[in-house]
Amino acid sequence: MDWEKVSLIMMAAGDSTRFCKDLSCKKQWLRIDEEPLWLVATRKILHYAFHQVFITASPADYAYMCSMCPKHIEAKSRFSIPCNIVQGGNTRTQSLRNALQCVDTPFVLVSDVARWNTLEGLLDMMENEINQDSTIDCVVPFLRVADTTFYQGDYLKREDIKLIQTPQLSKVSILREALKDENKDFSDESSAIHALGGKVAFVEGSPLMNKITFGSDLSFHIAKLAPPSSKTFVGQGIDVHMFEDSKPMWLGGIKIESPFGFKAHSDGDVVLHALCDAILGAIGGGDIGQWFPDTDMAYK
Incomplete structure (x- = not known):
């Protein structure tokens, strides 16, 4: 299979609801050295020269991700791959539909930025499955279950259970057909294609690719992620306002x-507003006008 016929979609438009119960930061914005997790995870999966890369973003994150995302990302094979941010929807399936509208290749590899540690050998196994059987519509990695399993009053045969991971390699035409009904929602590509009656193949995954879902998951991942950057980041801020009679004067709070x-x-506190812009600039977080727009009466 020619990887230049494959587009890569990285899912990063979620609200991190479960992660934010433990920590206040959305997981896709965890900083690894100098970069957010969504960019680190994208670089990590680029073992081959994909045709193009799309990263989904929530409406709230879209502008910031666009400002931070390089127009091209260099793959490990030293190819420069075009990269674009796509605004996602309210669910993972809706975000995937939005991204698929931009794809013009016969195959697509979809992964989640929370599953940041994609192993290189995995893509080789997925490629082999497609090469050996052209009737396969989707290839997915899975984990075996080692423990006894119990579900709704019955013990299950653990040998029959597969825990499905990403990335997942799919035929674009089949995946689009599987997602055509906008009233249906799926947790991943393989379940959508399976519901359509498509053929799904399985390859061995790895616990090293487990997702960051809860704040407690960081204890497993932190040793494998790079430490926070020791560099000093500098931002600059400036604010200017005219004077107005009979209005309170606030400076520095x-x-x-x-x-x-x-x-x-x-x-109109120009001191605090300039300071906010400096802090936001240092973290790559836009400016105070984006966070607190003067078109919103909540900030009047």
């Missing part, structure tokens, strides 16, 4: 006695 204040949708 302190109310100053004055017959005029700053004309602004908010308090």
